[in-house]
Amino acid sequence: TPETCSCGFFHEDRSGDPTSQLRKALGETGYVNPDRTAYVVLEPVQGEGGYYVPSDSFMEEIADLCDTHDVPLIVDEIQSGMGRTGEMWGSDHFAIEPDVLTVAKGARVGATISTSDIFPEKKGRISSTWGAGDVVASLQGALTLEAIEDHDLLDNAARMGRHLDELVADADLPAVVDRRGLGLMFAVEFATAETRDAVVERAFRNGLLTLGCGTKSLRMLPPLDVTEREIELAVELFEETVREVTAAEAAD
Ligand SMILES: Cc1ncc(COP(=O)(O)O)c(C=O)c1O
Known part of the structure; x- marks a missing residue:
């Protein structure tokens, strides 16, 4: 940063x-x-x-x-x-x-x-x-x-935040140009605002609620008691969404 x-x-x-x-x-x-x-x-x-x-x-x-x-x-x-x-x-x-x-x-x-x-x-x-x-x-x-x-939610937020960050890193999505945040305050950045907006909209349709922040970033802020399974499900939906948006942009 x-x-x-x-x-x-x-x-x-x-x-x-x-x-x-x-x-x-x-x-x-x-x-x-x-x-x-x-x-x-x-x-x-x-x-x-x-x-x-x-x-x-x-x-x-x-x-x-x-x-x-x-x-x-x-x-x-x-x-x-x-x-x-x-x-x-x-x-x-x-x-x-x-x-x-x-x-x-x-x-x-x-x-x-x-x-x-x-x-x-x-x-x-x-x-x-x-x-x-x-x-x-x-x-x-x-x-x-x-x-x-x-319920030890500080510990959960720190662990689940790391898990989320690692899974998004492992997904190795070329469209994602930066990842940052602390704990469950997590954002990914795209090259343009258009790509970010397309991902936010398509993610919503695919069942994942996200929100833009900054000029071209998207934030995910799961509840503090989020489970490992829910994080994995979210990253699957996110990955699928970003690949769809990348393919649609390439087809344009
Ligand atoms: C970080 C931060 N500070 C301050 C505010 C503003 O609070 P208020 O509407 O009470 O002025 C917000 C509102 O969303 C916020 O996100």
């Missing part, structure tokens, strides 16, 4: 002296005034943006910059949280300690979780433009957290 982005944020500096666009902006060029920066917010794994996983050094650099300039670090765990990546929070994969975590979707409510020094007066805050934020939804979220623990 570091090589797939030229913005500088995802560039892994192998010399041990990382420089990023953010470091330049905040420090060297003074383009962004740290005293006027309320916070830095990032997704531990990009969701709509295309399931990109940042490098360890990028994440450490962000945390280090936030520390240096005393800027709170907010991680948006709305897609990457609640066990999706094989850890409870996507940020758990990295050596960072966020000040605020935002949670929704799998939690059934929107929740903002912080260290006590960020919101000293508040015990908790649950509200959302996503989900109902009511008592029933809150209970669903709490029971989901319990189920993740009781």
Whole structure:
């Protein structure tokens, strides 16, 4: 992944002296005034943006910059949280300690979780433009957290994610130009948006529900309790679909 982005944020500096666009902006060029920066917010794994996983050094650099300039670090765990990546929070994969975590979707409510020094007066805050934020939804979220623990779903998400990735790699589909993600946050990339859209549509007709992300990627996000058999079935359908789309494109 570091090589797939030229913005500088995802560039892994192998010399041990990382420089990023953010470091330049905040420090060297003074383009962004740290005293006027309320916070830095990032997704531990990009969701709509295309399931990109940042490098360890990028994440450490962000945390280090936030520390240096005393800027709170907010991680948006709305897609990457609640066990999706094989850890409870996507940020758990990295050596960072966020000040605020935002949670929704799998939690059934929107929740903002912080260290006590960020919101000293508040015990908790649950509200959302996503989900109902009511008592029933809150209970669903709490029971989901319990189920993740009781049924070892973090371990299952990590193992099934690896299985999915390996099976898609073994399928050796020339149309698939990249695979990436963490745990059950898994995406494949195609050469063009047209191919991706054709695969999403045909996969649906073949019985496999997927969703686009980024400009030309397709994501699969099975439930955390997905079984090996279900993963194998999904990859069979995916493989069949991609071969059909490739054949149709060749015939055009
Ligand atoms: C990663 C991520 N962050 C934030 C949001 C937006 O949440 P809201 O609609 O509550 O602003 C979404 C919505 O899908 C999301 O996927």
